[in-house]
Amino acid sequence: xxxxxxxxxxxxxxxxxxxxxxxDEIEPNENIQxxxxxxxxxxxxxxTAMNEEFRxxxxxxxxxxxxxxxxxxxxxxxxx
Amino acid sequence: xxxxxxxxxVDEFLLRPNLLDYEGECREFRWExxxxxxxxxxxxxxxxxxxxxDRHANGALSDKTxxxxxxxNGERKTYTxxxxxxxxxxxxxxxxRLHLAKGERVFTLSSRIPQLYASAMGIFKNQNVLCxxxxxxxxxxxxxxxxxxxxxxxxxxxxxxxxKVRPILHELLxxxxxxxxxxxxxxxxxTLSYSRLMSEASENFEIxxxxxxxxxxxxxxxxxxxxxxxxxxxxxxxxxxxxxxKYALDLHPQDNYWCTADPGWVTGTSYGIIxxxxxxxxxxxDEAEFDAARWYKTLQDEKVSxxxxxxxxxxxxxxxxxxxxxxxxxxxxxxxxxxxxPLNPEAVLWGxxxxxxxxxxxxxxxxxxxxxxxxxxxxxxxxGSMGRPLPGIVAGIVHVDDEGVLSEVxxxxxxxxxxLKVGWPSMFRGYLHNEEKYEKSFVxxxxxxxxxxxxxxxxxxxxxxxxxxxxxxxxHMVGPFEVESALMEHPAVAEAGxxxxxxxxxxxxxxxxxxxxxxxxxSDELRRELIGFARKKLGVAVAPKEIExxxxxxxxxxxxxxxxxxxxxxxxxxxxxxxxxxx
Numbered sequence: 001x002x003x004x005x006x007x008x009x010x011x012x013x014x015x016x017x018x019x020x021x022x023x024d025e026i027e028p029n030e031n032i033q034x035x036x037x038x039x040x041x042x043x044x045x046x047x048t049a050m051n052e053e054f055r056x057x058x059x060x061x062x063x064x065x066x067x068x069x070x071x072x073x074x075x076x077x078x079x080x
Numbered sequence: 081x082x083x084x085x086x087x088x089x090v091d092e093f094l095l096r097p098n099l100l101d102y103e104g105e106c107r108e109f110r111w112e113x114x115x116x117x118x119x120x121x122x123x124x125x126x127x128x129x130x131x132x133x134d135r136h137a138n139g140a141l142s143d144k145t146x147x148x149x150x151x152x153n154g155e156r157k158t159y160t161x162x163x164x165x166x167x168x169x170x171x172x173x174x175x176x177r178l179h180l181a182k183g184e185r186v187f188t189l190s191s192r193i194p195q196l197y198a199s200a201m202g203i204f205k206n207q208n209v210l211c212x213x214x215x216x217x218x219x220x221x222x223x224x225x226x227x228x229x230x231x232x233x234x235x236x237x238x239x240x241x242x243x244k245v246r247p248i249l250h251e252l253l254x255x256x257x258x259x260x261x262x263x264x265x266x267x268x269x270x271t272l273s274y275s276r277l278m279s280e281a282s283e284n285f286e287i288x289x290x291x292x293x294x295x296x297x298x299x300x301x302x303x304x305x306x307x308x309x310x311x312x313x314x315x316x317x318x319x320x321x322x323x324x325x326k327y328a329l330d331l332h333p334q335d336n337y338w339c340t341a342d343p344g345w346v347t348g349t350s351y352g353i354i355x356x357x358x359x360x361x362x363x364x365x366d367e368a369e370f371d372a373a374r375w376y377k378t379l380q381d382e383k384v385s386x387x388x389x390x391x392x393x394x395x396x397x398x399x400x401x402x403x404x405x406x407x408x409x410x411x412x413x414x415x416x417x418x419x420x421x422p423l424n425p426e427a428v429l430w431g432x433x434x435x436x437x438x439x440x441x442x443x444x445x446x447x448x449x450x451x452x453x454x455x456x457x458x459x460x461x462x463x464g465s466m467g468r469p470l471p472g473i474v475a476g477i478v479h480v481d482d483e484g485v486l487s488e489v490x491x492x493x494x495x496x497x498x499x500l501k502v503g504w505p506s507m508f509r510g511y512l513h514n515e516e517k518y519e520k521s522f523v524x525x526x527x528x529x530x531x532x533x534x535x536x537x538x539x540x541x542x543x544x545x546x547x548x549x550x551x552x553x554x555x556h557m558v559g560p561f562e563v564e565s566a567l568m569e570h571p572a573v574a575e576a577g578x579x580x581x582x583x584x585x586x587x588x589x590x591x592x593x594x595x596x597x598x599x600x601x602x603s604d605e606l607r608r609e610l611i612g613f614a615r616k617k618l619g620v621a622v623a624p625k626e627i628e629x630x631x632x633x634x635x636x637x638x639x640x641x642x643x644x645x646x647x648x649x650x651x652x653x654x655x656x657x658x659x660x661x662x663x
Contacts, residue, residue, distance in 0.1 A: 018620075019612030033369060037216060039372055039620045040396070041586050060372045060400045066188070078225065 001080050006054070006073045013049040017042050028070045043078045084425060084439045086461040094385075094414045095334075097458040099327045102468065109471035111505060114319045117358075126315050127290040128202035129168055132357035134287075137165035145362045148336075148382060149194045152368040157194060161360070164198055165277075167358075168283035171202025174277045176285075178233065178257055182207040183295060185229045189213040189222065192342060192367045194259055195274070199235055200353055203569070204296060204315070208233075211298045211310075214344025214556075215240060218619030220566055223248040224307045225300045226255065229512060233257045236275065244619075292316035298512060299346050301446040302559030304548045310512030311446045317350075317555040318358055319425070320450035320472075320506035325355040327470055328442055328454040329386055329416055338364040338378065339388040345556050346446045347419055350506075351388055372400055376408045385414040390555045394427050394439060395585050405436050414455050417442055420555025421587045422543040424534050425463035441466050443543065445496075445529060447521070449506030453541050465540040466533075474501035475537050478526055486523045489534075495544050498533040499526040541571040549643045551580030553588050558622050560643060566617045567592055567624075570610055572600040577641040578624065579635045581650055592624040593646050595633050602629035636660045 011026055014036065021036050033043050047066070048057050056079045058066055066072040090097060099105050099415040119135045121127055133146065142162040149157045159167070168199040180186065186208045190196045203210045211221055211229050222244055226234070231252065236245060238260050245258065256270070263273040296315045325331045329351070337356045339345035356363040364382055368374060370393050379387065397404075404410060416431060416439045423441040431439035442454035443466035453475055455467035469475040477489040477496040500507075502525050511518045521527055530546040551558040560578035567576040575595045580588030594610065596602060607627050614625040634645045637660060648655050 016608065018615060019608040020616040031152075037620055039216065039554070040392075041583075041589065041625060042620065044585065045625075060396060061402065064371050064373055 002078060003073050003077050006076045006080070007069060007077055008049065009073055010046070010069055010076075013046045013053075014038075016049065017032070017045050026069055029068050030068050032069060033067065050076065056080055084429075084463050086428070086432060086463065088458055088460060090458050090623050093413075093457070095330075095332050096328050096646050097456075098458060099330070099471075100458050102276055102459055104457065105327070106469075106471045111323075111472055111503075114505075115322055118318070118320055121287055121289060123286075123289045125290040125608075126292040126318070127204055128315050128318055129172075129201040130287055130295055130353060131318055132354055133161055133201050135167060136161040136357070136360050140616070141360050146357060147194060148362055148364045148379065150344070150364070150366045150368070152191075152381075157270065159194060159198070160216055161357075164201065166283040168201035168205055169283050170278050170281040171199045171286075172205035172285040173281040174259075175202065175208055175233070177208040177277070177281070180206060180208050182288075183209060184232040185209045185211050185223045185298060187211045187213055187226055187229065187231045189215055189234060189240050190261060191215075191237075192365050193261070194365075194409075196235075196343065197353055197363075197365065200349070202285075202447045205285055207288060207290055207294060209295050209298050209312075211300075211351070212343045212349060212431075214342060214621055216621040217244070217344075218615070218617050218622070219244045221308070221562065221618045221622055222411060222621060223251060226252055226563070228300070228307065229298050229310050231255050233259065235259045235261065237261050238263055241271075241478045252264055254370050283459060290315055293509070294322060295509070297349060299349070299446050302550055302557045302562060303517075304550055304559060305561050306559075307562065308559060309514060309517065309603075310539060311346075311508045312510045312512055313449050313506065314509055317449045317506035318354065320504055321350055321355040322358045322585065323472060324451040324454075324470060325351075325359050325361075327456065328339065328440075328451045329355065329388065330457045331356065331359040331361050331386060333360060335385045335441075335645060336364060336383050336412070337361050337362050337388070338366070338382070338384045339385045340370075340375075340390065340393060341388070341420075341555075346449070347388070347390075347555075353389060354484045370396060372397055376404055376410075379413060380408040381408055385412045386415045386417075388419070389419045391418055391423045391427060392420065392554045392586050394418060394423065394431070398427060398430050398434075402434075404434055407460075409498035410435065413437060413538060415442060419451070421552050422464070422466065426465035428461060436462075443467070443531075443541065445531075447527070447529075448500065448504070449508060449509045450504075452504070462536070462538070462540045465536070465542050467541065468539050469541075471503055474543060475499070475535075476501070476526070477533060477541075478523075478528070480523055480528070482565070484523065492537040493534050495532055495534045497547060498529045498531045498541065498543075500529065501525060502527055504532055547578070551578070551588050551590055553580065553583075553590055554586045554621075556621065563592060563614065563618065563622060564641075565616050565623055567594060567610065569617070570613050572606060573595050573610070575633050577643050579643050579647040581626065581647075589625045590623065591626040591628065593628050593630050593633055595630055618650060635662045637662050 440455035
């Protein structure tokens with residue numbers, strides 16, 4: 001598993017749930033929800049899709065550890 | 081049901097509640113007496129900003145923290161009542177300098193930043209009307225509301241302006257100014273720098289005599305048909321804010337109070353701005369969105385004592401398998417109230433078990449302006465019930481027959497329309513530019529809420545459902561018509577029907593059923609395109625989360641899409657009366 005593969009999957013899932021987002025709008029170190037204007041329901045759906053793909057469940061208390069593309073990728077890399 | 085009751089032992093409380101004897105207080109209560117809690121303007125009349133800020137700033141509370149603000153990047157700032165008086169005076173002077181006349185509407189579109197709170201008070205001081213927009217609206221809902229509310233000035237940020245307002249600016253012909261909160265310089269003669277104007281404004285402002293019946297706030301609420309309605313409130317609503325702050329929120333001077341609602345919705349203005357300040361209480365505002373660890377830490381670090389939050393957040397906290405009271409010091413917390421949608425009994429009981437405090441549900445609407453029915457700190461909770469009417473409020477279950485004749489349902493546990501006897505001070509005074517619709521909301525001196533409910537033998541009210549198709553998602557209302565109209569603007573869409581689909585976390589999610597024009601085929605790609613299209617137009621707070629293609633949508637013989645049937649089918653429920661269904 002490489003970090004690039006995980007990042008690609010995160011981006012794919014963001015675009016699936018928020019198709020209005022342009023791929024170039026996804027900044028690696030920006031807060032995903034805030035910068036792309038996703039609500040918490042969208043964010044939950046992204047994490048659900050990631051869980052299905054990588055079998056890694058992010059508990060609610062860890063959400064602040066996955067709030068940017070970079071942080072989320074690292075979180076999954078450590079656990080996948 | 082009875083074994084579920086949560087009884088209270090007032091002797092164990094940290095503070096003696098303001099209301100101990102519910103029946104006695106209801107019997108003795110008179111609205112006129114609330115007026116004695118206010119000072120009134122020196123020149124006459126009643127103005128929210130004077131009662132919430134200036135009278136405290138002029139007295140012993142001048143140096144007390146009015147606003148404790150937590151920024152999303154970890155900043156922490158405090159503002160005293162004295163400082164809030166000056167900042168709001170400056171903004172009132174800005175509005176005056178820009179020749180905003182009494183009654184003219186000032187819209188706000190911003191995240192929860194301190195300037196928004198001071199500006200709200202400045203708007204009241206200059207006798208303008210505050211019209212808050214939710215920052216997660218897209219351009220379409222913003223345009224609808226600004227046109228309907230005759231927006232004269234918009235206060236927003238550069239980013240929100242670029243993304244959501246510039247594309248619709250050419251349609252806002254009556255809009256005179258846009259003030260950009262984070263711009264250092266004016267963009268042109270119409271788009272001005274807030275900070276430049278504020279730096280030139282005086283810290284003194286004399287509030288002109290304000291009639292208690294003058295319009296103060298205009299919120300928008302969704303309907304089943306047509307575009308959202310502007311719900312007009314007046315300065316006198318503070319009578320109800322003060323009363324509910326005393327009884328439902330049990331505010332005491334030493335409280336640290338945190339309301340998690342955004343001022344884009346009525347809870348965020350009535351209880352996120354006005355009510356704590358009427359009581360001279362420190363108001364905590366967090367700019368960031370929900371994050372479980374952050375929220376628990378805020379409750380602990382800021383020694384929150386009264387917390388007003390929403391079922392969506394509570395249900396997310398419930399997903400964590402932890403013992404919050406062991407991980408965090410929540411010993412200052414003494415009251416939790418919740419509003420937005422009915423709180424399920426499990427959530428009430430979870431609070432008691434995990435937070436060592438039950439969660440109190442309450443009920444009200446944009447139209448009612450303030451909490452009407454509530455579970456109270458000193459009273460027994462019936463989990464799943466919204467509680468009992470507050471002192472001064474008369475609520476009932478009524479039935480209106482086909483002839484328009486109203487009768488009260490007196491038999492306990494019998495379902496009907498939840499209604500309120502007119503006369504409470506925060507009752508809305510009109511739907512802006514829609515007198516007919518306003519009149520229709522009242523029958524025989526009762527306001528009909530549109531919610532179905534029943535009253536049990538102990539006088540507690542229980543929510544049953546909406547009488548119409550309005551969707552309640554994450555605690556706010558979405559009108560299906562608004563969503564359907566946006567979808568219909570896409571070239572592939574022939575028809576759209578929008579419903580609320582039950583969801584464990586957010587109550588209901590917005591789901592759209594779509595039939596396509598000939599030459600278009602359903603595909604995942606088209607579904608994504610439509611979702612993106614709607615999200616761009618409507619914003620994430622309103623747009624559908626799910627879209628399902630159907631060849632034909634069920635319609636009445638007159639061609640109206642039967643949302644009720646779509647919903648019944650979605651939920652696998654009986655279809656009910658289908659006699660009007662088109663064959």
